[in-house]
Amino acid sequence: MTDKNTLLAEINQTGTLKSLPRWQFINGKKQAPHSGRFLETIDPGSGRVFAEFPDGDAADVDAAVAAANASLQGVWGRTSPAERSRILLAIAAMVREHADELAVVESLDAGKRLSEAEWDIRSVVRTLEYYAGAADKLHGISFPLSSDYSGHTVLEPAGVSAQIIPWNYPISTLARGIAPALAAGCAVVAKPAEQTPLTALMLADLAHRAGLPDGVFNVVTGTGAKTGAPLVSHPGIHQITFTGSVATGQRIMQAAAENITRLVLELGGKSPLVVLKDAAMDSALNGVMGAIFENAGQICSAGSRLIIESSIRDQFLDRLVARARGLKLGHGLLSLDMGPVNSAAHLSKIAAMVDESRRKNTILCGGKVTDSAAQIDYDSRQGAGKNSKGYFFEPTIILAPDASDAIVQEEIFGPVLVVQEAQDFDHAVKLANGTNFALAAGIYSADSRKTHQFARQVDAGQVYVNEYFAGGIETPFGGNRRSGFGREKGMEALQNYCKIKSIVTRIG
Ligand code: NAI
Ligand code: MG
Numbered sequence: 001m002t003d004k005n006t007l008l009a010e011i012n013q014t015g016t017l018k019s020l021p022r023w024q025f026i027n028g029k030k031q032a033p034h035s036g037r038f039l040e041t042i043d044p045g046s047g048r049v050f051a052e053f054p055d056g057d058a059a060d061v062d063a064a065v066a067a068a069n070a071s072l073q074g075v076w077g078r079t080s081p082a083e084r085s086r087i088l089l090a091i092a093a094m095v096r097e098h099a100d101e102l103a104v105v106e107s108l109d110a111g112k113r114l115s116e117a118e119w120d121i122r123s124v125v126r127t128l129e130y131y132a133g134a135a136d137k138l139h140g141i142s143f144p145l146s147s148d149y150s151g152h153t154v155l156e157p158a159g160v161s162a163q164i165i166p167w168n169y170p171i172s173t174l175a176r177g178i179a180p181a182l183a184a185g186c187a188v189v190a191k192p193a194e195q196t197p198l199t200a201l202m203l204a205d206l207a208h209r210a211g212l213p214d215g216v217f218n219v220v221t222g223t224g225a226k227t228g229a230p231l232v233s234h235p236g237i238h239q240i241t242f243t244g245s246v247a248t249g250q251r252i253m254q255a256a257a258e259n260i261t262r263l264v265l266e267l268g269g270k271s272p273l274v275v276l277k278d279a280a281m282d283s284a285l286n287g288v289m290g291a292i293f294e295n296a297g298q299i300c301s302a303g304s305r306l307i308i309e310s311s312i313r314d315q316f317l318d319r320l321v322a323r324a325r326g327l328k329l330g331h332g333l334l335s336l337d338m339g340p341v342n343s344a345a346h347l348s349k350i351a352a353m354v355d356e357s358r359r360k361n362t363i364l365c366g367g368k369v370t371d372s373a374a375q376i377d378y379d380s381r382q383g384a385g386k387n388s389k390g391y392f393f394e395p396t397i398i399l400a401p402d403a404s405d406a407i408v409q410e411e412i413f414g415p416v417l418v419v420q421e422a423q424d425f426d427h428a429v430k431l432a433n434g435t436n437f438a439l440a441a442g443i444y445s446a447d448s449r450k451t452h453q454f455a456r457q458v459d460a461g462q463v464y465v466n467e468y469f470a471g472g473i474e475t476p477f478g479g480n481r482r483s484g485f486g487r488e489k490g491m492e493a494l495q496n497y498c499k500i501k502s503i504v505t506r507i508g
Contacts, residue, residue, distance in 0.1 A: 001097055001098050001100065002019075002100065002101055003100050004103070004104060007100060008104065008333060011333065011376070011378075012376065012378060013378075015043075015046075015048060015050055015378050016050040016051060017051075017108075019101075020051045020105065020198055021053070021198060021201035021202060021205070022038070022051070022052055022053060022054070023054065023201070024054045024056055024060055024064075024201070024219060024220050024221055025201055025204035025205055025208070025217075025218060025219040026060065026063050026067055026218045026219075026220065027063070027064075027067035027070075027214050027215045027218065028067075028208050028213070028214030028215060031060070031063070032054065033054035033055055033056050033057070033060055033222075034056075034057060034059035034060050034063075035054075035055055035056075035057050035059075037054075038052040038053060038054060038055055039052065039053055039055045039194060039221075039222065039223075040052055041053055041109055041194075041195065041196070041197060041198065042195070043108050043109070043390075044110070044111030044332070044339075044340040044341065044342050044343060044390060044391045045108075045111050045330075045332045045339060045340050045373075045375070045376065045390045046331060046375065046376065046378075046389075046390050047344065047389060047390050047391060050108065051109075051198065053197045053201070053221050054221050054222065055221075055222050055223075055226070056191075056220040056221050056222030056226065056227040057222065057226050057227060057230070058226075058227075058230035060220045060227070061189070061220055061230045061231045061234060062230075062234075064189045064218035064219075064220050065160060065189055065231070065234050066236065067214070067215035067218055068160040068187035068189050068215055068216070068218055068236075069159075069160055069187070069236050070215055071187045071214065071215035071216045072157070072159065072160065072187050074213075074215075075213045076185070076187060076213050076215070076216045077157075077185075079185070079213070080136075081135045081136040081185070082135070082136045084135040084136075084182060084183060084185060085133070085135035085183070086132075086211075087182070087210065087211050087212055088128050088129075088132035088135060088179065088182060088183060089128070089129065089132045091128050091206065091207045091210040091212065092125045092128035092132065093210070094210040095121065095124055095125050095128065095203070095206060096125050098202070098206055099118070099121045099122070099125075101202070102117075102124075102171060102199055102202060102203070103117040103118045103120070103121045104333070105198050105199055106120060106171055106196075106199045107332040107339075108332070108333065109170070109195075109196045109197075109198045109199065110167060110168070110170055110196045110332070110342060111296075111332045111340040111341065111342050111390075111391070112295055112296075112332050112339055113332050113334075113335045113336070113338070113339045114332060114333050114334075114335045116294070116295060116339075117332070120169060120171060120172040121171065123172050123175070123473070124171055124172055124175040124203075126472070126473055127172070127175045127176050127179045127473050128175060128179050130179070130474070131179035131180050131182070131183040131494075132179075134180070134491060134494060135182075135183035135184075138155045138183075138184065138494060138498065139155075140152050140153035140154050140155055140500070141153050143502075143504070146508075147508060148506060148507060148508030149505065149506055149507060149508070150504070150505045150507050151502065151503065151504040151505070152503055153501060153502050154500075154503065155184070155499070155501075156185075156500075156501055157184050157185030157186045157497065157498065157499070158184070158186055158238050158239040158262065158496070158497050158498060159186060159237075159238025159239060159499075160186065160187050160189060160237050160238050160239070161177070161178075161181045161186045161187070161189075161237075161239045161240070161241060161496075161497060162188075162189050162190075162191070162232055162237045162239070162240045162241070163177040163188055163189070163190040163191070163240075163241045164190075164191050164224075164228055164231070164232065164240070164241070164242045164243070164244065164248075164252065165177075165191065165192045165193055165243065166193050166243050167192075167193035167195040167196040167343075168295060168298040168299060168300070168342065168413075169295075169299075170192055170193065170196040170197075170199050170200060171199040171200065171203060173243050174192065174199075174200050174203060175203070176473070176488050176489055176493070177241045177488065178190065178207075178217060180488075180493040180494050180496065180497055181241075181496075181497045182212070182216065182217070183494065183497075184494055184497035184498050186238075186239070186497045187215065187216045187217070187218075188217045188218065189218045189219075189220060189237070190204070190217070190218070190219045190220075191219075191221070191222070191227050191228050191231050192221060193244075194221070194222065194223050194224070195342055195343050196342070200219045200221075201219050201221065203219075204217050204218065204219040224248060228248075229251075229255065232252050232255045232256065232261075233255040233258060233259070234259075235259050237259070237261055238262070239261065239262045239496065239497065240252060240256055240261055240263040240264070241263070241264045241488070241496065242264065242265050242266065243266040243267075243300065244266075244267070245267065245268060246267045246268050246482055249265045249267045249484060252265070253265065263486070264478070264484075264485070264486030264487075264496050265484035265485055265486060266300065266477075266478055266479065266483075266484050266488060267300070267439075267479060267482060267484040268300055268411040268413070268437060268439070268482070268483060269300050269301055269302070269304070269437045269438075269439030269440060269479065269483050270304055270305055270408070270409065270410070270411055270435045270437045271291075271301055271302060271303050271304060271305065271437070271439050271440040271441055271442070271460070272303070272305045272307050272432035272441050272442070272458070273287070273291050273303035273305065273307065273441070273442040273444075273468060274307045274308075274422070274428045274429075274432060274441075274442065274443040274444070274445075274454065275288065275306065275307070275308050275309065275312070275316060275443075275444045276309050276425065276428070276443070276444065276445035276447065276450060277309045277311045278445055278446045278447055279312075279444035279446065279466075280444070280446065280466075281319075283444065283467075284316070284444035285316070285319055285320060285323060287303075287442065287444060287466075287467060287468040288303065288306055288417070288468070289320070289323055289324070290468060290469065291303025291442065291468040291469065292304055292306075292415060292416070292417040293324070293327060293337070293338055293395055293415050294469075295339075296340065296341050296393070296415045297341075297412070297413065297414045297415040297416060297417075298341060298342060298346075298413050298414065300439060300483075301439050301440035301462070301469070303417075303440070303442050303468050304411070304412065304416070304417060304418060305408065305417075305418050305419075305420060305432075305435075306320075306417055306418070306420070307419075307420045307421075307422050307431050308419060308420070308421060308422065309421075309422055309423075309424070309425075309428065310421055310422065310423055313421055317364065317397070317399075317419065320397065321364050321365045321397055324365050324366065324395040324396075324397055325365050325366075325395070327395045328374065329370065329372075329373035329374065329392050329394075329395075330374030330375070331373070331374060331375055333376055334374055334376065336374060338395060340373065340390045340391040340392045341392070341393055341414055341415075342391070343391060344391055346391070346413070347369060347391040347392075347393060350393050350412055350413070350414035350416065351368070351369050351393065353406070353407065353410065353416075354367050354368075354398070354407075354416060356406065357398060357400070357405065357406065357407035360400075360401075360402060360405055361398050361399060361400045361401070361402075361405065361407055361418075362398065362399040363396065363397075363398050363399075364397040364398065364399055364419070365394070365395065365396065365397050366393070366394030366395050366396030366397065366415070366416075367394060367396050368393070368394050369392065369393055369394075370392050370393070370394050371392070373390060373392040375389070375390070393414055393415055393416075394415070395415045396414075396415060396416040396417065397416075397417045398416065398417070398418050398419065399419045400418045400419065400420055401421075403420060403431060403434050408420065408434075408435070409435050409436070411437070425450055425453075425454075429453075429454060429457050429458060432454075432458050433459050436482045437479070437482050437483045438459040438460050438461065438481045438482075438483050439460060439461055439462075439478075439479035439480075440460055440461065440462050440463070440464065440479075441454075441458040441462075441463050442463070442464040442465070442468040443455075443463070443464075443465055443466075444466055445466075451465045451466070459480055459481070460480070461476075461477065461478045461479045461480060461483065461487070462475065462476075462477060473489055473490070474490055475489055475490055476488070476489055476490035476491075476492035477489040477490070
């Protein structure tokens with residue numbers, strides 16, 4: 001393990017790290033890609049390429065799926081739940097030991113602030129420990145049949161799980177999928193996003209070193225088209241967990257239909273955050289700021305629509321806009337207030353959506369790409385250079401009078417808050433339910449009758465009352481309607497990875 005300061009010094013000098021994975025992880029081994037080709041990954045804070053990773057294809061997918069199936073037929077299939085629990089705890093300990101490396105690489109590859117990446121790694125440890133505790137408690141039930149019969153269920157592992165991972169929370173999304181999968185006795189083939197492949201490879205290697213048998217947890221890297229698509233349509237895959245865009249979710253659901261593969265889809269959102277006039281203002285302000293500017297707004301459950309009660313609109317927005325204008329932007333490793341967005345393509349998409357909205361809406365602050373964010377002072381003698389500016393978008397707040405406007409209806413997935421005004425509580429609920437998404441929803445109010453009514457009336461997979469993003473790995477997470485279906489996290493997630501078998505015996 002290398003500590004944070006040593007790693008940061010190496011990045012300052014060379015713009016990268018020597019120890020980064022340049023392999024796929026298949027059948028317990030570091031493997032070169034079948035194609036012999038590599039792709040580049042970029043540091044979004046500077047816009048510079050800093051590493052290469054394998055450009056995987058269907059042949060790599062075949063090898064990984066075969067290894068995963070072989071592990072189920074072999075030693076992993078015979079490993080007891082108690083032993084699976086011990087292995088998950090050993091992986092958690094290994095991640096804790098290597099937390100600095102994982103956090104620095106996650107920050108460099110995804111662009112997120114190092115302090116957020118450190119939080120993500122702590123959540124990975126917690127997730128592994130939580131499901132370690134569940135592995136040996138996957139009880140079935142017995143049925144109340146007549147005295148001539150005995151009946152019970154057993155929970156069997158679903159088989160090989162394909163995990164398609166997005167770039168906004170690369171390692172923590174992977175952990176929340178693999179931990180319950182391994183606890184339930186499944187094997188995994190994971191495909192991280194092509195923008196952020198590195199920490200998934202590191203995690204698979206660490207898990208293997210912690211005692212996970214060969215073939216149980218494989219990682220193939222590459223694009224969605226060349227690596228993701230053959231993985232989700234592979235007949236050797238028995239379950240799919242996908243987090244990402246609605247369009248790709250639709251494609252994956254179609255691929256799953258071909259083999260009748262079970263799946264969980266965690267898609268986009270346009271989650272409402274309601275602030276009523278009796279809310280505690282400081283805590284509501286903090287809540288709204290975190291809901292939209294954390295991870296530069298690239299969170300599926302971001303609170304991206306503020307619904308504010310008319311009587312406090314101006315007073316609240318004045319303070320909110322002042323706070324947003326005061327945010328300091330910088331390279332993720334500097335851990336200022338906000339980092340870059342993940343890619344040049346994503347930056348253009350955000351800018352285009354905001355530009356399109358100008359005519360019909362009022363931009364209260366921000367609204368533009370900026371090149372004035374703080375940069376890392378790379379040592380130019382090493383040729384690391386300082387010329388590129390990274391992918392930064394100003395913290396933006398847009399007042400939107402028309403609830404049907406695209407800026408209100410579509411996911412932006414960036415630091416762009418849309419504000420809608422509600423005349424009263426009922427109007428707020430109506431606006432909250434006014435998109436095709438239904439992932440998360442939040443409310444700030446001192447009136448517990450109203451917060452309870454809101455929680456019951458809003459269509460969402462999770463509702464946050466007086467603290468946006470409240471909850472932890474214990475809290476089931478997922479969406480309704482175009483936000484997807486199925487639940488991750490909590491004990492609920494284990495169902496994704498278990499097949500229920502009923503066994504009935506005639507005994508009379
Ligand atoms: P995407 O949904 O295409 O990418 C997510 C993952 O799916 C990546 O690993 C990608 O390689 C893989 N993938 C792509 N096509 C595939 C296919 N045909 N079969 C199997 N795997 C495939 O999302 P993208 O293009 O990176 O971002 C587009 C938009 O999606 C964003 O602007 C944002 O609005 C949304 N998004 C939502 C996320 C969430 O957490 N719900 C996460 C990432 C993106
Ligand atoms: Mg990257």
